[in-house]
Amino acid sequence: MNQNVTLRINSSVLEQASDYARSKGTDLSELVENLLKQVMKKNPKSKIRPVSELDPRVQRLVGVVRLDEKEVGLDGEISRMAF
Numbered sequence: 302m303n304q305n306v307t308l309r310i311n312s313s314v315l316e317q318a319s320d321y322a323r324s325k326g327t328d329l330s331e332l333v334e335n336l337l338k339q340v341m342k343k344n345p346k347s348k349i350r351p352v353s354e355l356d357p358r359v360q361r362l363v364g365v366v367r368l369d370e371k372e373v374g375l376d377g378e379i380s381r382m383a384f
Contacts, residue, residue, distance in 0.1 A: 315329075318332065
């Protein structure tokens with residue numbers, strides 16, 4: 302499923318990237334998606350893995366703890382602590 306994303310990119314970089322994508326017979330969205338896929342493949346230390354790749358013992362723990370979305374940042378770290 303595709304989703305829309307808003308990016309802030311320098312106008313000259315955006316123009317050059319659009320020209321490059323066009324010269325390769327693709328559009329900017331596909332170019333960016335392919336670049337992101339390459340970056341993720343080259344980063345074997347990524348902390349994010351599909352649940353199916355986790356140890357079965359860990360899989361059973363998925364969903365046991367629920368955190369308020371406001372408390373968890375995009376990197377999975379708790380952004381604020383309440384005592």
